[in-house]
Amino acid sequence: MILSTQTKNAVLNDLAxxxxxxxxxxxxxxxxxxxKAGDLDPTLVDRLKVDEKKVQGMVASVHEVIGLEDPEGKILSSYDHPNGMKVENRVVPFGKILIIYESRPDVTIEAAxxxxxxxxxxxxxxxxxxRQSNLELVALWKKALAQNEVSEDYVEYLDIDRETTQKLLAENTHKLDLIIPRGGEGLINYIKQTTSVxxxxSGRGNNFVYVHDNADFEMASDVILNGKSRLSVCNAIDKVLFNENIPQLEEKINGLVSKAKALGLDVHGDQKITSFDASVTEAEVEGLMPEEFLSExxxxxxxxxxxxxxxxxxxxxxxxxxxIISSDDESATLFQYEVDCAAVYHNASSRFTDGGQFGFGAEIAISxxxxxxxxxxxxxxxxxxxxxxxxxxxxxx
Structure with a gap:
């Protein structure tokens, strides 16, 4: 059964x-x-916590999606065959999607x-x-669906143990069409090896800023620090590459390090950077380069x-x-075309890699x-x- 856009929006309005x-x-x-979280990592606690602001964010994300165009059934192309057939290519849903995620209860709303x-x-x-947060939110989902006489199986919460989950993945017991794993590389690699679905x-971050030799360094500092304004998110900045030909680089690095430390950041650097500022911890760069920090x-x-x-x-x-922070479009264009990332910015913060910031409201993942x-x-x-x-x-x- 295909739900009308009016019915979908009625459910979502009731959910909000x-x-x-x-x-x-x-x-x-x-x-x-x-x-019950105990000694859970602080970044996971940050993702887990729901306060009034987070609840308001959930409500806002639902209203954003209500205002977006319904893609289902949209005609992508149409062709009148010479023999009289009408040939159309239309948008259809995947069908049944499983999302596996950690910590963040707001995903229970935004993904669904x-x-x-x-x-x-x-x-x-x-x-x-x-668990308790998710069960509470899914109960509200069920109520919104029931109030509009829509089948409650549109949104299901799998309150199952590890063994049952493994069986689900290996045997596709729920006849899934798509799985979206949101978590660390260990989780993603396990699912890759286990399922045929x-x-x-939705992979890891480990995001970089490159500061070009002609960069507005004040702008660069603002973008870098904004990239660490939240530590537990996948669009946070972990590495900054400074062109060694930046004028007065030592003085500028000293100023940026002071600002970073004032915000509580733990600044590490290569030998050149530490020669500029002794307060920077000298790093084993090759070892740190592949690591997503999710920390200060x-x-x-x-x-x-x-x-x-x-x-x-x-x-x-x-x-x-x-x-890339650069004052010319030529270097930025080269960077944006050659860097192999899903989102590549010129003179703006990586923190905008988010469905709501790109204009389409709630997101299920960042692929x-x-x-x-x-x-x-x-x-x-x-x-x-x-x-x-x-x-x-x-x-x-």
Whole structure:
């Protein structure tokens, strides 16, 4: 059964109202999760915590999706065959999607609203650390669906153990059409090796900024520090490459290090950077380059120029986001075309790699693969296509 856009939006509008009306219950359930979190990593606690602001963010993300065009059924191309057949290519949902994610209860809302409006059914497998929060939110989903006489199986929460999850992945017991793993490389690699279901990879960050020799350094400092304004997100900055020909580089590095340390950042650097500022921890650069920090740590490295910077980023980054700070378009264009990342910025923060910031509201993931889609994935990307052919008895000779 194809749901009309009006019905989908009615469900989502009720969901937004229910979330707002039950904010205290959501926060209470989340407090229960936080109390059980124990010695959970601080970055995971940051992702796990739900406060009034997070609840408001969930409500806003639902309303954003209500305002977006429904992609389901859209005609991509149409052809009138000489024999009288009508040949159309239309947008269709994937079908049934499983998302596996850790810590973040807001994904239970944001992922599901995008999947639902694009016509998919979604199975949610959240981490055990967010169990009470997720169950509370899915109960609201069920209520919104029921209020509009829509099947509750559009949104399902898999409250299952590890063994059952492994069986699901290996045997595709739920007849999945797509799996979206959101987590570390260990989780992603395990799922790759275990299942035959197609994956949309929401990979790691390890994002870079390259500061060109003609950069506005004040702008560069603002962009770099904004890139560490949240530590637990995949669009945060971990590495900064400074062109060694930047005028007064030592003085500028000293000023940036002072600002970074004032914000509580743990600054590491190569030998050239540490020779400029003794307060910077000298790093074993090769060992740190591939690492996604998800912490206060940031690595400053000198580089000979744009070509070396591009090569370094392409070797070590997670393929998520990269930034060039430069005062000319020629170097920026070279960088943006040659750097192999899903989102490549000229003179702007990597923190904008987010569905809401790109204009399509809630996102289900940020894809770092090249097929089927790349970058923030919202409802317009959670679809496939199919050929619809209408004839009146045509046969091929």
């Amino acid at each position: 109202t229910l979330i707002a009306d039950h904010s205290s219950e959501i926060i209470k359930a989340n407090k229960s999760d936080l109390e 609203v995008s999947a639902f409006k694009s016509g998919n059914k979604i199975l949610l497998k959240g981490g055990k650390e967010a 197609p994956l949309m990879i 740590k940031i690595l400053f490295v000198s580089t000979s120029g744009i070509e070396e910077a591009i090569a370094t980023i392409n070797e070590y980054s997670g393929g998520h986001s990269a930034v 770092t693969q090249k097929l089927h889609f790349r970058g923030p994935v919202g409802l317009a990307q959670l679809v496939s296509n199919k050929w619809f052919i209408k004839g009146n008895g045509q046969t091929r000779g």
